[in-house]
Amino acid sequence: MSPRRPPGPPVRALPGLLRKLAVDRLAMMRDAADLSDAVLVSMGPKKLYVFNRPDYAKHVLADNAANYHKGIGLVESRKVLGDGLLTSEGELWRAQRRNVQPAFKPGRIAAQAGAVAEEAGRLVEHLRRGAGRGPVDLLQEVTGLTLGVLGRTLMDTSLSGHDGIAHAFEAVQDQAMFDMVSQGLVPSWLPLATQRRFRRARRELTDTVDALVSDRAARMTAGDGATDAFARMIIAARAHPDPATGRRLLQEELVTLLLAGHETTASTLGWTLLLLARHPHVRDTVREEARSVLTEGRLPEAEDLHRLTYTTQVVQEAMRLYPPVWILPRVAQGPDEVGGYEVKAGADVLVCPYTLHRHPDLWDDPERFDPGRFDPSRVANRPRYAYIPFGAGPRFCVGSNLGMMEAVFVTALVTRDLDLTVRPGHQGIAEPMMSLRMRGGLPMTVRPADRLPAPRAAAAGAGAA
Ligand code: HEM
Numbered sequence: 001m002s003p004r005r006p007p008g009p010p011v012r013a014l015p016g017l018l019r020k021l022a023v024d025r026l027a028m029m030r031d032a033a034d035l036s037d038a039v040l041v042s043m044g045p046k047k048l049y050v051f052n053r054p055d056y057a058k059h060v061l062a063d064n065a066a067n068y069h070k071g072i073g074l075v076e077s078r079k080v081l082g083d084g085l086l087t088s089e090g091e092l093w094r095a096q097r098r099n100v101q102p103a104f105k106p107g108r109i110a111a112q113a114g115a116v117a118e119e120a121g122r123l124v125e126h127l128r129r130g131a132g133r134g135p136v137d138l139l140q141e142v143t144g145l146t147l148g149v150l151g152r153t154l155m156d157t158s159l160s161g162h163d164g165i166a167h168a169f170e171a172v173q174d175q176a177m178f179d180m181v182s183q184g185l186v187p188s189w190l191p192l193a194t195q196r197r198f199r200r201a202r203r204e205l206t207d208t209v210d211a212l213v214s215d216r217a218a219r220m221t222a223g224d225g226a227t228d229a230f231a232r233m234i235i236a237a238r239a240h241p242d243p244a245t246g247r248r249l250l251q252e253e254l255v256t257l258l259l260a261g262h263e264t265t266a267s268t269l270g271w272t273l274l275l276l277a278r279h280p281h282v283r284d285t286v287r288e289e290a291r292s293v294l295t296e297g298r299l300p301e302a303e304d305l306h307r308l309t310y311t312t313q314v315v316q317e318a319m320r321l322y323p324p325v326w327i328l329p330r331v332a333q334g335p336d337e338v339g340g341y342e343v344k345a346g347a348d349v350l351v352c353p354y355t356l357h358r359h360p361d362l363w364d365d366p367e368r369f370d371p372g373r374f375d376p377s378r379v380a381n382r383p384r385y386a387y388i389p390f391g392a393g394p395r396f397c398v399g400s401n402l403g404m405m406e407a408v409f410v411t412a413l414v415t416r417d418l419d420l421t422v423r424p425g426h427q428g429i430a431e432p433m434m435s436l437r438m439r440g441g442l443p444m445t446v447r448p449a450d451r452l453p454a455p456r457a458a459a460a461g462a463g464a465a
Contacts, residue, residue, distance in 0.1 A: 003342035006038035006049065008273065014043065025432045026354060029327070033355035038341045039090025047347035049338070052359060054385035056339050057351045060330060062393030063383075067336050070395075071329035071348050074178035078432065080169075080202070083249060096253060099236050101398060102155060103229035109401040112153040113302035115410075116402075117131055119149050120410045121299045124417050126445050135443040140166075142269040142410065146262040154257065155230035157216055162208050169259055171201035173434045209254050229257060244263045263435050265403045267324035268315065270442050272411050275318050275369050275465065276423045277444065282371060283415055286311050287449065290416035295418075300409045308412050313374035315407045319389040321369065321465050323353035324435045328391060353388050354436070362386045367465040419447040 009017060009031075020028040032039045032050040041048040045214045051060060060068055069089050070077075081087045085096045123145045130136060151159035156452070159165065175198035201371070217234055220226055233253050240246025276283040293307045294300055300308070328351045338344040343349060358366040362382060363373070372378065391396035397403070414420070423443040431437040 002338045004340055006040040006341045007036045008040040008042060008300070010037065014041075019040065020405070025137070026326070027169075029350075029355050030351045030358075033352070033359070038339060040341075047344050048350070049341070049343055049347055050350045050352065051338055052352065052355050053339065054356070055357060057388060057392065060351055061328065061391065061395070064336060065393040065395070067333050068330035069333060072278055072331055073434075074262040074331075074352070079217070080172045080176055080205075081256045081259065082252030084254075086256050086260055095236075096175070096249075097394075097398065099232050100229045100253075100257075103227060103232055104398050104401065106297060106401050109153075109405060110302040111403060112402070113300065113305070115152045115300065116149055116406050117299040117413075119145055119152065120406070120413045123410065124413050126415070127418055127447055131418070131446045131448055135328050135445050137309040137441040138273055138420065138444045139270040139438055139442040141265065142273075143262065143266040144267070145366055145410065146265040147258070149265075149402075150258065150261040154228055154261065155216065156226065157212055157230065159202060162203055162212075165208055165258060166262070167264065168201040168204045168208070169263065171197050172205065174198075177433050182228055201300060205255055206251065207464060208369050209251050209258075212254065233257075259434075260397075261402070264324040264397075264399075265406050267322070267435050267437065268319055268403065268407045269410055270438050271322035271428075272315055272318040272407065273414065273420060273437075273444070274316065274422060274428045274438070274442060275321070276387070276411070276415060277420050278465075279369055282314060282369070286314055286411065286415045290412040294416060296425035300412060303404055304380040304412075305408060308408050310371065311412045311415075312404070312408050313371040315404070315411055316374040316387075317371040317391075318367060319388060320357040320363075320373070321367075322430060322436050323357060323389045325389070325391065325397075326354040326430075326432050326436045327352050328388075350444075351388075353430075357387060357389075361377065368464055415449075417449055420451045421445045421447075 017028060017031075020031070029050070032041075033052045037051070038056065039050040039052075041050070051057060070087060074087060083092060085093065085100065117315055121303050123141060123280045127141065129134065139432040144163070147162075147165060152159045175194055206449055212230075213234065216230055220231060221235060233250055237246040237250035240249065275284065287309060289310045307310070321423050330351070332343050332347050332349055335345045338349075357363070360366055363386075385392060390400040390403075421444060423445065426440065428441055428442075428465055429439040431439045
């Protein structure tokens with residue numbers, strides 16, 4: 001049978017669609033998912049396919065990954081990330097991935113559990129000291145934490161004193177997203193305040209990265225055996241046949257590691273803490289588990305990760321509803337066939353974890369927050385590619401083990417020791433930027449948690465997210 005053409009919106013719907021691209025990208029993706037599991041948007045010679053089924057995602061991301069490069073938004077991302085691991089392709093990507101992968105092996109990450117736990121403990125202490133003093137932006141707090149963890153675990157470097165990094169990343173991403181939705185129609189030389197903010201932020205990032213490189217390179221001596229991700233990148237840059245290119249790639253790889261490694265985990269934590277505050281029954285069950293595993297106020301160790309099973313399910317469910325990487329854009333290098341649908345060479349292809357994680361055939365009552373979905377017996381009944389918060393195939397997230405450990409440790413410790421209440425009126429609206437941000441941050445009031453053991457809650461309370 002010859003490949004079919006997926007259904008698509010009628011031509012008269014295109015202006016509305018483009019408007020949604022600018023103002024509500026999640027609604028646009030939901031509209032596409034409601035239409036069909038495979039959608040084709042045709043704009044003259046430009047073709048955009050949206051695939052929303054586990055087997056289609058598997059085909060594009062894993063089985064035929066060789067036919068797909070990173071897609072929409074790449075030009076804009078490159079303005080920030082250059083040729084780092086997220087955006088590079090081909091032989092350069094393979095060499096970069098081979099170089100850093102050993103630093104992310106499960107054993108290496110497990111060996112960093114103490115550092116992650118210490119940072120998490122420090123955050124809880126800091127929050128406890130400020131308890132009762134009015135709302136704190138928890139998103140900002142966990143962003144500081146994830147940067148600190150990244151510095152300690154993958155770079156052997158303290159990032160304290162570089163507090164501007166998170167804001168600089170925010171500014172450069174805002175501009176990259178603006179360029180994407182305005183289709184590059186606003187020239188970059190216009191003296192707009194946002195362009196100035198972008199250039200200032202990019203300069204700040206470059207200066208920060210340069211300072212980090214010179215500091216770390218000066219501490220590295222021949223044969224000192226350093227094998228963290230940063231050291232591996234520095235050694236590769238020194239071995240590059242063209243020193244200028246080696247230096248540029250090192251800068252870009254480091255910016256990528258800093259961005260990819262902190263914002264996604266901070267977003268996971270932000271959404272998890274918001275959902276727990278909205279679902280006290282689930283919070284009580286997490287607290288009970290944390291108190292029975294992490295007894296007498298102790299910090300978690302690597303082995304505790306396997307004991308904090310319910311907390312892990314809560315984090316997984318938060319990433320189902322709010323996948324930090326909400327979209328996986330690709331561009332087809334050659335023609336392909338996905339689930340019987342033709343894909344033209346050069347076409348844009350989108351796989352959207354945000355809608356896949358809400359597919360009504362895969363998830364019962366998809367908007368409902370229900371950590372029990374990740375009970376192993378229920379996971380076994382779902383197609384593997386129904387849930388892809390870390391992507392899939394060769395471009396699967398290199399930092400998934402670190403991200404999960406961090407999210408579970410912080411969720412357990414914060415919930416064990418603190419009561420967090422969201423500021424009334426805060427809606428927790430998802431803003432799909434490069435990651436799924438939370439509009440207006442996460443203002444929360446902090447109080448020390450009741451020391452008495454929490455009452456045993458009924459199995460995994462749940463409700464609308
Ligand atoms: C919960 C936290 C995290 C989530 C949800 C997440 C999600 C993802 C996803 C979906 C991708 C694939 C993107 C694509 O295929 O287009 C990815 C790639 C990547 N992630 Fe993560 N990530 C997390 C934490 C981390 C951490 C802690 C690091 C550490 C540095 C990291 C570094 C990277 C890098 C370097 C890539 C590019 C890999 C490649 O293309 O070879 N991530 N991440």
